[in-house]
Each structure stands twice: as C-alpha cells, then as structure tokens.
Amino acid sequence: MTFETPLTRQLNIDLPIIGGAMYPCSNPELVAAVSEAGGIGVLQPISLTYVHRYDYRAGIRFIRSLTSKPIGMNALIEQSSKTYHARMTQWIDIALEEGVRFFVTSLGNPRWVVERVEQVGGVVYHDVTERKWAMKGLDAGVHGLIAVNSEAGGHAGPRDPRRLFEELADIGLPLVCAGGVSDAATFRNALAIGYAGVQMGTRLIATTECTAHDDYKKAIVDAAASDIVLTERLTGVPVAVIRNEYVSRIGTKAGPIARWMLRGRKTKHWMRTIYALTSLRKLKQSLKTGSGRDDYWQAGRSVAAIDAVLPVSEVIRRMTAD
Numbered sequence: 001m002t003f004e005t006p007l008t009r010q011l012n013i014d015l016p017i018i019g020g021a022m023y024p025c026s027n028p029e030l031v032a033a034v035s036e037a038g039g040i041g042v043l044q045p046i047s048l049t050y051v052h053r054y055d056y057r058a059g060i061r062f063i064r065s066l067t068s069k070p071i072g073m074n075a076l077i078e079q080s081s082k083t084y085h086a087r088m089t090q091w092i093d094i095a096l097e098e099g100v101r102f103f104v105t106s107l108g109n110p111r112w113v114v115e116r117v118e119q120v121g122g123v124v125y126h127d128v129t130e131r132k133w134a135m136k137g138l139d140a141g142v143h144g145l146i147a148v149n150s151e152a153g154g155h156a157g158p159r160d161p162r163r164l165f166e167e168l169a170d171i172g173l174p175l176v177c178a179g180g181v182s183d184a185a186t187f188r189n190a191l192a193i194g195y196a197g198v199q200m201g202t203r204l205i206a207t208t209e210c211t212a213h214d215d216y217k218k219a220i221v222d223a224a225a226s227d228i229v230l231t232e233r234l235t236g237v238p239v240a241v242i243r244n245e246y247v248s249r250i251g252t253k254a255g256p257i258a259r260w261m262l263r264g265r266k267t268k269h270w271m272r273t274i275y276a277l278t279s280l281r282k283l284k285q286s287l288k289t290g291s292g293r294d295d296y297w298q299a300g301r302s303v304a305a306i307d308a309v310l311p312v313s314e315v316i317r318r319m320t321a322d
C-alpha cells in the first residue's frame with residue numbers, strides 16, 4: 001500500500017508521518033529513527049544543545065550519521081529578544097548548511113524563514129491552532145500547515161481534528177494533523193478526514209530510542225486520556241501533562257502573582273520570560289529524574305492507545321500495516 005500525499009511528495013519521504021519536535025524529548029537517536037523508518041524526524045535546537053548537550057552543528061552531523069534520509073528542524077520564532085532572534089537565525093543557517101531542507105515554524109511571522117529556506121529549494125510548514133494564524137502563514141508564503149488540535153501533547157489548540165480541518169481546508173495548503181495520533185486507527189482516521197499527513201509527539205516518547213526516564217515512558221503507557229490535564233503553571237498558557245503525584249500536589253492554575261503579572265501589558269513579557277527560563281530547567285530535570293514526585297511529564301490524550309514501549313520502526317510499522 002502506498003501513502004503518497006502532497007506532504008510525501010514535497011519532502012521526498014515514503015510515509016506521511018512527521019516525528020514532531022519535542023522539548024526536552026527530541027534526542028538525536030529519536031529524530032534519526034523516525035526518518036530511518038520512512039517518516040521525517042524534526043530536531044529541536046534547544047533540546048539538542050541545552051538538554052542533550054551537543055554542539056549544534058555537531059548534533060546535526062550526529063543525526064545525519066545515523067540516517068541518510070531527510071530530517072527537519074523546528075524554529076520557534078517568537079520575537080522575544082534580539083539575542084534570541086540572532087541565535088535562531090544562526091541555527092537555521094547552520095541547518096541549511098548541513099543539508100536540512102524542512103522547517104517547522106512556531107509562533108511569530110515565518111516570512112523571513114521562508115525567504116531563507118526557499119533560496120535552496122527547502123520547505124516550510126507553520127504550526128497553527130486556528131484560521132487566523134493559518135492566514136498569516138499563507139500570507140508569509142509557507143508551503144504547508146501543521147494543524148495543532150485539542151488532543152495534542154505540548155501546547156494544544158482549541159479545536160478537534162475534524163473541526164480544525166474544516167476550518168482550514170479551503171486555504172489550499174497541505175494540512176498535517178498534529179494531536180491524538182498514536183496507532184493505525186488514529187492515523188487512518190486523520191488521512192480519511194483529508195489530512196496530507198500526521199505529526200506525532202507523545203507516541204514517540206514511549207520508544208526505545210527516546211532517552212527519557214523509564215518512569216516517564218511507563219507513565220505514558222499506563223495513562224488513560226482522563227489522566228491528561230492542562231496546566232498553566234509551566235508557561236502561563238495551557239500545556240498538556242500527565243496528572244502525576246507532582247501535578248496533583250501543586251495544581252494546574254497559575255499562582256496569584258503570576259496571574260496578576262500576566263494581565264499587565266508590560267509585566268506580561270517579564271512573566272513569560274520568567275516562565276520560559278524556569279520551565280526549560282524544570283522540564284530538563286523531569287526528563288531524567290523519574291519518580292513523578294517533582295516532575296512535569298508532557299503528554300497528550302493519545303496516551304489512550306499506547307500500551308507498550310517499542311522501537312520507532314515497530315511503532316511506524318504497526319501504524320502503516322494493512
């Protein structure tokens with residue numbers, strides 16, 4: 001059976017499956033394994049350098065030593081500071097120099113990324129949760145959209161997969177379903193709705209190639225959809241996590257000072273910066289320590305169909321088998 005879609009044609013890959021970028025879970029072996037299995041793994045620069053301790057260029061070269069197939073890069077392009085923008089520009093340029101030709105942009109206006117990437121014939125997909133962001137992406141010239149729905153791990157969107165597809169279909173760009181896909185049934189359902197492919201996150205954490213702590217993987221295998229809750233305490237906007245001992249203890253609402261700061265026009269930016277710095281550290285620590293007593297474990301509702309830790313090749317074989 002062939003799974004040829006506009007996504008596989010644009011990226012020159014066998015299967016319409018993107019291994020979504022994940023801070024802090026995207027270790028090089030995981031990214032490479034998704035590409036090697038016929039999909040495309042997307043590297044996450046902060047995860048690669050800060051969590052997994054690679055020099056950025058050396059990290060990309062390491063991934064490319066594990067697979068000769070195409071890989072992608074996630075560019076979070078929020079205009080938070082000049083220093084961050086300069087760093088992101090450098091990361092994109094190095095990725096291009098190292099032969100990366102697929103970019104997934106999140107937040108911000110992706111026009112400058114499209115301009116750079118198109119010079120070498122690359123492809124840019126933009127993360128969107130609703131039509132207004134999709135129109136901005138279209139205007140910026142992106143080649144496709146990652147439609148992040150309400151089932152997704154990480155920052156989920158407000159719409160279910162079908163509703164989001166209907167809202168975006170007439171825009172005319174290939175749409176990728178991000179959220180809720182972890183087995184053959186959910187994969188086929190996304191393609192039947194009309195999506196050109198899927199982007200998976202949660203399923204790929206419970207794999208042998210992911211270097212997350214075994215307790216985190218076990219929590220994903222054991223969790224039901226009802227164990228996934230949205231917490232504001234990580235970044236100030238809702239993030240899907242497993243309700244473990246820690247989350248049960250500290251709750252999911254931002255504290256009163258944080259809430260007050262998030263309401264003010266100026267203080268909002270400070271609070272977001274504080275959140276960004278503390279949550280990066282906390283998530284990095286949670287990846288390795290296990291136990292769940294002091295850990296945030298991000299995961300989406302697709303945990304429902306995950307019942308074993310498997311090699312990535314087996315996850316993808318089962319999803320795409322007849």
Ligand SMILES: Cc1cc2nc3c(=O)[nH]c(=O)nc-3n(C[C@H](O)[C@H](O)[C@H](O)COP(=O)(O)O)c2cc1C
Pocket residue numbers: 019020021022023024025044074106127148151152153154155178179180181199200201202203298299300301302
């Ligand atoms: C632990 C975790 C971390 C994530 N980090 C990022 C990230 O850094 N950048 C990004 O664009 N998406 C991120 N995502 C979203 C995924 O790339 C993907 O779109 C999402 O997980 C799809 O939903 P699923 O978890 O139901 O498969 C993350 C998701 C998870 C579960």
